Amino acid sequence: MGFSFQEVRNMGFSFQIEKTLGEFKLSLKAESQGNRLGILGASGCGKSLTLKLLAGIETPDAGHIRIGENLLFDSGQKRNVKPQNRRIGYLFQNYALFPHMTVAENIGAGLQGKSAGTLKTRWSGKKIQRQRRVQEMMEKFQLTGLADRLPGELSGGQQQRAALARMMACGPEVILLDEPFSALDVFLKDQMQRELEELLADFPGLVILVSHSRDEIYRFSEELLVMEQGHEVIFGRTKEIFANPRYREAARLTGCKNIADARRIDAHRLEVPDWGICFCLEREIPDGVTGIGYRAHDFVPVWGGRRNHCLSVQVRRMAEMPFEYHYYLQPVCQSGQQTVPRQSLCWFVQKEKHIQIEERGLPDYLELKEECMMLF
C-alpha cells in the first residue's frame, strides 16, 4: 500500500459577499486557513449562488473574494477577475457537459488557445500537447473507449467522470462542487463518493462542497458553513459543529431529529415542556438558552427503576428500516398525564441493539446522556 505524500498546502480564503436578487438577499462572510470547506443548507438557501459568486459567474453587489494569494473580487478596488482567469473548476449539479461534443472534445474544450507562443508552435506543438492531456485525463477517469461518445449516451457515473475530467484538464487551483451526488442513484452515489475522495486526496488546492446532505458534508469537509436564507448560521470545524451545533437551524441541518423549546430555570435546571421533563444538569446552562436538541441514535433504553434524565414515552409508530428500527414516541408527563402532542420524538435503534428490546420488551424509560444534549 502506498501513501501519497503530496504536500497539502493550505491556501486559505477569505470572502465577504453581498448580493440581492429580487426578494432574496445573500450576505456571507467567512475566512479560514483550511482548504476543505463544506456549505450545508436547505434548498434555496443560497448555497449554489455562493459558489457562482466565488467562480465569477455572478457578480457580488459588494464585498471581496480572496483565495490564496489571489484577490479575485473587490468592490472597493473595482477589481473583478473574469471567470476565465480565476482558475476555479466548477462541477455543476447536472454536470453541464456540452451535449453536441464527444467526451474527448468536452475534455479538450478548455485547453484550446490558452498558451501563448509563436503561431507555428501553437499549431503543431499545442495540438499534440492537448491530445496528450485529453488522453491522460481519459485514462485517469476511466473513460478510455468512450472518447467518441456523446454525453447523452453515457451513464450517470460516466457523465460525472467526464465532467470531472474536463474540469481537472484545465488544472484548477480551486474546485467547487455543487451537489455533486444528487443526480446519482444510491449505488452509484457510493462509488462516485469513493472515487471523488481519492481524487481530492491528491488535490492540493481549496475544495468547496455544497450539499444539503449532512453525510456528504461530514465525509468531505473539514470546515463547515451552515447557511439559512442567505445568511450564515454558524461557521467552524465540521466535527465540532456536528457535536455542538449551537444554533437550532444548525442542529436541524446536521440531522438532529429531536428539537424542542426549553426554558432555563436556573444555572443547572432546564425545563422542556414538550417532553414533559425538567433536567438537572451538571454543567452550567448559559443564559439565553431557548432550545434543546437530542440525536435519535443517542437515547439509552432503561428497564426498571427510573434514573436521572429519563423520559417516559408511549410508542405511537414503529418503522423497520434496512439496518435499524425507527420509533416515533409520544412523551408522557411526569405527573402521569399525557402532554398535548405537539411533536413526537424519534428514536433510532440499530438492528443488533434491537435484539435486546425483542427479548425484554419495550423499555420503561429512555435516558438522555448529558454529554449528548445540545443546547441552543
Add this chain to the structure above:
Amino acid sequence: MEELKIILENLDWSPLLISLKTGFAATVISFFLGIYGAYRAMKTSPLKKSILDGLLTLPLALPPTVAGFFLLLVFSKRRPAGSFLYHTLGIQVVQSQAGCVIAALVIAFPLMYRTARAAFEQVDINLIYAARTLGMSEARIFWKIAVPCAGPGIASGTMLTFARALGEYGATSMLAGNIPGKTATISQKIAMVMQDGDFRTAGIWALIVILIAFLILVLMNLAAGKKNRMVKRW
C-alpha cells in the same frame, strides 16, 4: 398539354430569378444580423432587452405597406439619406434590386432575430457558465457552444426567413416598384398578370411558389428534427 408546353417555353423566368436572388441576399444578411441581434439581446438588461426587442420585431407587427412607407421616406432620392446615397455613393435604392433586398430584409429580419433569440434562450445557461470556468473566451463560447446548441432553432429560423423574404410583396412594391426583368418578383408578377385576368400564368407562378414553400418547410422540419430523433409521437 401542348398548350402548357408552349406557355412554359414562352414564360419569362426572370421573376423566379429575381425572387431567389432577393430571398438569398435578404436571408444571408438577416442570418448574421439576426444572430448578432439575438446575441446582444441575451447580454443586455431586461429593460434594454425589451426595448431592443420591440424595435427589432416591429416590422413583423406592422402592415408591410407601413414599412414600405417609412423605407420610401428614408431612401427616396428627394430625401436627405436617399439623396446622399444616390449622389455621393451612387447607390439607388428606390426602383432597383437593392430596394427589393432592403424591403425583404426589413420584413423578414424579425423572424430570424426572434427564432435565434428563442433558440439561445433554450440553451442551458449552465453550459455557458461551465465554458467560462473552463477558460473559454466569449467568442469561442458563442461559436462553439451557443450556436451549435441553438443550431436546430437557428436553422428553422433561417428557412422561415427565406420563405418570408421570397414572398414579400407590400413593402417591395412600394420601394422597388414592379419593373419587369428588374424588380418584378414572383409575388408582384402574380398580382400584375391577375390584373389582366391571366389566370393561367398566375396559376403557374402560384404552383411554383407553393412548391418552393413546401420544400422549405420540409427542409425546416428535417433540420429541426435532426437533433432530436427521440421526439415522441403522440
